[in-house]
Amino acid sequence: MKALHRLSIPLVTLVLVGVPVFWAFPDDLPVARSAGIVLGWVGCGLLLANLLLMLREVRLTEFFGSLERMYTWHHVLGTLAYLVLLVHPLAFAVDAAQHSAHQAWATLSPWRERWPIWLGWAALICLMCGLAAAFSRKLGYPVWRWLHGLLVLAVLFGFAHLILLGLSQTLLFALLLATVLMLWRVLRIDCGLAARPFLVDHVETHANGVLEISLRPLATLLNAKPGQFAMFAFFDGPHFQGCREYHPYTISAVDSDGKLRIGVKSLGGCTHQLQSLTAGVAVRVQGPFGSFLRDRGNGPELWVAGGIGITPFIAVLRGEPLGHPVRLHYFYREPADAAYVEELRTLASRQATLDLEIRVGLGDAQALANTLPDAGTLAGCRCYLCGPPGLLSSVIGILESRDVPQDAIYFERFDFR
Structure with a gap:
């Protein structure tokens, strides 16, 4: 990945966090209270970056590296925002504790406060529930999506909390940006305005x-x-x-x-x-x-496909003749699960540069180790993998044990939840 793509998300996040912190940095306040204010603005900046990374736009994914990378950072920044905003009220409690324990407890007790503080706690609770849903693999997709929508409420409650505290002038740009990003996501992505119409x-x-x-x-x-x-x-x-x-x-x-x-x-x-x-x-x-199988170079390649993971490889083989040697290892669980086998054999018979290996058995690590090429054959070879997570982990471990460098192993994950 180019340096620009590697640094794009950290740099954009730094700008979105740094600008509001610089704008609202407190002067002549106690350390704990200043920390609480700064943490609040850091959390706002992280949430803005988090909202930006949920936009599924082609040009944006190319700039940030990949859709998978955007979603990974989306989860990371959401978690960081929650942790930072969780410490935010604790810093104010530490400041109040310098006067009395009772005052410190009152700072953390929402039912003793007014609407601005209640909305802040509501934002934090929505953020916590939304994150819990985001990392859950057992929830059905419709339920997961509904609970994940609590993150939008967290943003709205959070900005309402700050506005009611009298910070509306400073918040104008951040609130406008957050609104644009959320509407962009709902209208272009969820409602499909960015999609193209097709028929089966x-x-x-x-x-x-x-x-x-x-x-x-x-x-x-x-x-x-x-x-x-x-x-x-x-x-x-x-x-x-x-x-x-x-x-x-x-x-x-x-x-x-x-x-x-x-x-x-x-x-x-x-x-x-x-x-x-x-x-x-x-x-x-x-x-x-995605950029899988793009910019492949001219050297020898190893392709490993598991189950439906054969689809990107069959797309390349259907597109144009191979210009360099390729070894394709295709694994599937049962004979009834084998897709495109006859077409693959036909394509291999027409291309001397394609060496095809088809095996039944997807989860046998020892069979994988015995089937894949040895270290000498893999020297200077680029390796492309597509299949279930278990297969990918096993094959990556085998390749690394045979001295294949990490930057010569390429794969993409498609579980974006």
């Missing part, structure tokens, strides 16, 4: 619970490259009930007429509903995102 052209079954869906554009084409993914929302059809939520799916082909193909495996929720998908269903598409 046809649906083909490739394996047990694995579909390949062909989508026809109704307006501007999606400038997608092999290996990228996009966010898709499927709506209702004559014999299909859409889930209407945006989910990431890897693009398995970009046809010359602008049609897209995506590979989808039934893993629960929306992907299970898609098993009954029919032609003619309306789809909204946001993207494309």
Whole structure:
């Protein structure tokens, strides 16, 4: 990753935190009280950066490095904002404790205060509940999304808390920026104003619970490259009930007429509903995102795919002939789960530069170790991995034990919750 992309999020965060702190830095106040004020403004800046990083815009993801990187920082900054704002009232209590313990307790007791303080505590509680939902893997997506929306209430309560404390002039720019970012997210991302309209052209079954869906554009084409993914929302059809939520799916082909193909495996929720998908269903598409398999160079490569993780590789193979040696190892759990196998064998028979290895068994670490190339073969080789988290962890461990440097191992995660 280029230095600009690596530093982009920290630098933007530093600006959003530093400007309000510099503007409102207290003079001639006790240390603890000054710390409480500074921590409050640091928390506001972190929340602004957090709001910026939830915008799923193509150019923004390219500037910040990737959508995965933005979401990772989004979680980190949200957690930091909560911790900083949690210490914020404690600093005021420490200042009050210099006078008396009773006054310190009164500072931390919301039911003894007025509306401005109540709103501050409400913001902190909403932030805590929203973060708890954000890191939960057991909640269903609709419930998770609703609880995650408490973070918006946290921002609104927080700004109301500061305005009622008489800081409206200083807050004007921050409040305007937060409002713009939240409206941007709701209108362009959640309501789909940034999405392009498509129609389902046809649906083909490739394996047990694995579909390949062909989508026809109704307006501007999606400038997608092999290996990228996009966010898709499927709506209702004559014999299909859409889930209407945006989910990431890897693009398995970009046809010359602008049609897209995506590979989808039934893993629960929306992907299970898609098993009954029919032609003619309306789809909204946001993207494309990701840089996986882009700027690959000219040297030898190792590709490792697990299950539906074969889709970015099949997209590249369908796109154009390989210009350098590639070893593709494709693993799947059961014979019924094998997708694109016959097409892969056909592609391999036509390209001398493609060495194809297909194996049943996704979770056997010893079988992985025995199947993957040795250290001598891997020397100078770039390695691209796509599949379940367990497979990725196992393969990365094997590659590192065989002296493959970390900067030669590439993978992307698609679990953005």
